[in-house]
Amino acid sequence: MGTALREARIEAGISPEQAAKAIHGDKSKISRFENGRHRVSRLELETLSFFELATDRVMGREAQRARPPGC
Numbered sequence: 001m002g003t004a005l006r007e008a009r010i011e012a013g014i015s016p017e018q019a020a021k022a023i024h025g026d027k028s029k030i031s032r033f034e035n036g037r038h039r040v041s042r043l044e045l046e047t048l049s050f051f052e053l054a055t056d057r058v059m060g061r062e063a064q065r066a067r068p069p070g071c
Contacts, residue, residue: 005048006034023047 009019009030016030023029023044032038040048 001040002034002036005040009034009048019048 009016016027019030020027029038033040033044
């Protein structure tokens with residue numbers, strides 16, 4: 001889960017500091033999440049879901065995007 005969270009954060013262009021601020025934590029907590037040393041709560045994961053597709057990627061699901069008809 002941590003690796004996927006890190007990849008999503010980096011892909012979204014979000015710094016560890018920005019992610020920490022979103023969960024009212026510090027940079028070391030984000031590091032612990034990403035290194036698998038601290039479990040991410042559901043609330044924290046939902047808060048961090050501003051990383052595009054992060055929740056689906058971390059949970060091992062493919063995100064389904066709505067597509068307009070004919071695409």
